[in-house]
Amino acid sequence: MxxxxxxxxxxxxxxxxxxxxxxxxxxxVSERLVRSIIEAGGDPIHGLSKMSLDIRRRFWSIFLSNKYIHLDxxxxxxxxxxxxxxxxxxxxxxxxxxxxxxxxxxxxxxxxxxxxxxxxxxxxxxxxxxxxxxxxxxxxxxxxxxxxxxxxxxxxxxxxxxxxxxxxxxxxxxxxxxxxxxxxxx
Ligand SMILES: [Mg+2]
The missing domain is CATH 3.40.50.1000 (HAD superfamily/HAD-like)
Structure with missing residues (x-):
């Protein structure tokens, strides 16, 4: 740390x-969240908790980017x-x-x-x-x-x-x- x-x-x-x-x-930021989950290959109904490590990594790189911030x-x-x-x-x-x-x-x-x-x-x-x-x-x-x-x-x-x-x-x-x-x- x-x-x-x-x-x-x-x-x-x-x-x-x-x-x-x-x-x-x-x-x-709920729309950016949903769009990022879908693009990462996850299921927005289950949110982040049920995602595999791979999908979760992909999700964070999309969510923490400028790609969908216009949806905020x-x-x-x-x-x-x-x-x-x-x-x-x-x-x-x-x-x-x-x-x-x-x-x-x-x-x-x-x-x-x-x-x-x-x-x-x-x-x-x-x-x-x-x-x-x-x-x-x-x-x-x-x-x-x-x-x-x-x-x-x-x-x-x-x-x-x-x-x-x-x-x-x-x-x-x-x-x-x-x-x-x-x-x-x-
Ligand atoms: Mg916050």
Whole structure:
């Protein structure tokens, strides 16, 4: 497990920050998911759990590419929440499991949907850790760099549980972009 290097401009140090995931938190990615499963040779009814290793590998290389991101839909309620907090003066950090090679298209997508943010942190291209390992490492790194994280927004339950446990002072919110739903996680 490699340490994640995160560059933070010093003007953000000590300021209150809010961290948001992107996929299924700000954007509904269910169509990209289904199309990627079908193209990989899997069955969307059974989802990822019943896939063979081969199909699963193929799925991830399609899903984590720019091929179908045009199918993603914005969750307007979640994006309003981000933009309201940005306008109130919080530092908005987007922390995504999308790899660095998707950066250009991700920035374009965020611009199209009017998402306001300060920092976009993406997974290093050679990193294969699951989100519940990778994201807490980044949060730890941000805290060590002096970022005062007060809220964390995410859809993935394993990541949510891990972050709530490791960082009890951060308020954690669970999102479901396909249902436009945000709830406080206890
Ligand atoms: Mg997500």
């Amino acid at each position: 490699n340490k994640i290097q995160v560059k933070i401009p010093c003007r953000y140090v000590g300021k209150a920050a809010i961290v948001y995931d992107i996929d299924n938190t700000l954007l509904d 839909k914005p969750d307007s309620k979640a994006i309003e929440d981000v933009n309201r907090k940005y306008d109130s003066g919080y530092i908005i950090i987007l922390l995504t499991g999308r790899p660095e090679y998707m950066r250009k298209d991700t920035i374009k997508q965020l611009e199209t949907y009017g998402v306001k943010y300060h920092i976009l942190i993406m997974r290093p291209n050679n990193n294969r850790d699951p989100d519940y390992i990778y994201k807490p490492m980044v949060i730890e790194e941000l805290i060590q760099k002096g970022i005062n994280i007060i809220e964390y927004h995410e859809d993935d339950i394993k990541t949510i549980e891990k972050i709530s446990k490791l960082f009890p002072t951060i308020k954690v919110y669970r999102h479901n972009a396909s249902k436009s739903n945000i709830s406080k996680f206890f």
